[in-house]
Amino acid sequence: RRLHGRDALFTADLEMVADLADEKRFAKHVGPALENVREFAADGLFTAYNDEPNWARAHDILMPAFALGSMRTYHPVMLKVAQRVLASWDRDARDGQPVNVPDDMTRMTLDTIGLAGFGYDFGSFERAEPHPFVESMVRCLEWSMNRLARVPGQDHSAADAAFRDDSDYLAQVVDDVIASRAGTDQRDAEDLLGLMLTAEHPKDGSTLDAANIRNQVITFLIAGHETTSGAMSFALYCLAKHPTALRLVQREVDELWGDQADPEPTYDEVGKLTYTRQVLNEALRLWPTAAAFSRHAIEDTLLGGRIPLRAGQPVTVLAPMLHRQPVWGDNPELFDPSRFTPEAEAARSVHAFKPFGTGERACIGRQFALHEATMLLAMLVHRYRLQDH
Numbered sequence: 001r002r003l004h005g006r007d008a009l010f011t012a013d014l015e016m017v018a019d020l021a022d023e024k025r026f027a028k029h030v031g032p033a034l035e036n037v038r039e040f041a042a043d044g045l046f047t048a049y050n051d052e053p054n055w056a057r058a059h060d061i062l063m064p065a066f067a068l069g070s071m072r073t074y075h076p077v078m079l080k081v082a083q084r085v086l087a088s089w090d091r092d093a094r095d096g097q098p099v100n101v102p103d104d105m106t107r108m109t110l111d112t113i114g115l116a117g118f119g120y121d122f123g124s125f126e127r128a129e130p131h132p133f134v135e136s137m138v139r140c141l142e143w144s145m146n147r148l149a150r151v152p153g154q155d156h157s158a159a160d161a162a163f164r165d166d167s168d169y170l171a172q173v174v175d176d177v178i179a180s181r182a183g184t185d186q187r188d189a190e191d192l193l194g195l196m197l198t199a200e201h202p203k204d205g206s207t208l209d210a211a212n213i214r215n216q217v218i219t220f221l222i223a224g225h226e227t228t229s230g231a232m233s234f235a236l237y238c239l240a241k242h243p244t245a246l247r248l249v250q251r252e253v254d255e256l257w258g259d260q261a262d263p264e265p266t267y268d269e270v271g272k273l274t275y276t277r278q279v280l281n282e283a284l285r286l287w288p289t290a291a292a293f294s295r296h297a298i299e300d301t302l303l304g305g306r307i308p309l310r311a312g313q314p315v316t317v318l319a320p321m322l323h324r325q326p327v328w329g330d331n332p333e334l335f336d337p338s339r340f341t342p343e344a345e346a347a348r349s350v351h352a353f354k355p356f357g358t359g360e361r362a363c364i365g366r367q368f369a370l371h372e373a374t375m376l377l378a379m380l381v382h383r384y385r386l387q388d389h
């Protein structure tokens with residue numbers, strides 16, 4: 001496709017996506033869209049170039065904080081924020097108000113990454129509107145996308161000035177987050193900020209500099225909340241539309257918590273919510289909330305054995321289309337969580353499902369997102385009867 005004056009190559013073909021996942025021949029591509037995001041996230045993990053030293057440094061320092069076992073550490077905070085959602089929905093129910101699902105899921109995920117990652121409380125449920133950080137972030141992302149479509153000669157100074165105000169505000173929130181920790185002893189702080197302020201690289205002993213820490217905090221506040229929030233909203237939407245799947249989630253949560261009014265899920269119980277997790281996967285199949293990612297050829301090559309690519313040439317994978325390829329059967333639009341039983345997954349190429357990207361630049365927060373989302377989804381289904389008003 002010719003897109004914004006550039007030739008762009010897209011694919012959703014399973015064979016080609018499997019090829020693009022070959023880390024020896026392809027790597028993440030930071031293209032024009034992500035280069036615009038770099039205007040406010042710079043060399044944070046998501047937008048760093050592969051060969052920027054800060055990428056590997058931050059990746060190696062932060063990886064342990066995202067291993068499956070670390071979710072045990074975050075579990076209590078995730079539970080506390082999940083309980084904020086329930087308290088808020090109980091209030092809405094008493095007042096006879098419908099709940100605004102996407103807004104509340106955004107409140108939930110922002111409070112969770114703030115508290116679990118940085119010990120900072122956005123207090124989103126105390127606010128009539130989502131925290132202003134969210135609006136500024138959305139405007140920054142819109143600016144970075146609109147900037148792609150600019151025609152030379154037009155005057156964009158007003159949009160650029162508004163963008164600077166928003167990105168300054170994001171940086172200011174981040175400085176508050178960091179300042180609220182300055183001067184306190186970080187040695188026992190096991191969260192992301194504690195690690196970034198103190199940890200040394202496992203091999204070369206280097207540390208992250210202040211500017212990079214700020215970029216990482218902005219990155220985590222954005223990457224750590226917007227996508228998970230969307231995934232929760234889509235999952236609830238799909239359940240509201242599919243009573244059979246809803247009933248199966250109810251059966252799973254009833255087996256764990258019966259008629260307990262206020263169960264407090266343990267870390268291990270969340271691991272038992274296998275069907276609930278299938279529901280999330282199926283929602284992410286139909287509506288992957290990070291809908292595309294790009295790769296480039298490391299050297300001249302043939303993609304899928306037939307499309308010639310020059311070294312450095314990017315290809316963008318369209319996840320919503322990949323997730324509707326023939327490998328998904330003849331009714332790919334149907335919401336059907338049984339597509340994610342262990343047997344069904346074992347019988348299918350791992351490359352057919354890429355909501356979290358691929359390779360070493362894939363999502364670092366996958367376990368984090370799935371733990372927080374699975375627990376809350378189960379708690380909501382246990383406590384409320386969903387009605388599509």
Ligand code: MNH
Pocket residue numbers: 028045046047059113219220223224225227228231288289290292293294354355356357358360361362363364365366368369
């Ligand atoms: Mn996440 C990278 C999707 C939740 C932090 N994330 C990616 C990529 C995708 C993605 C796709 C790869 C992009 C690319 O190749 O250019 N992420 C998701 C989805 C969810 C999600 C669909 C929720 C559902 N992500 C989270 C959470 C966090 C997080 C939660 C943090 C707590 N993600 C990241 C970071 C990266 C990333 C950081 C960049 C990793 C790297 O390149 O080193």
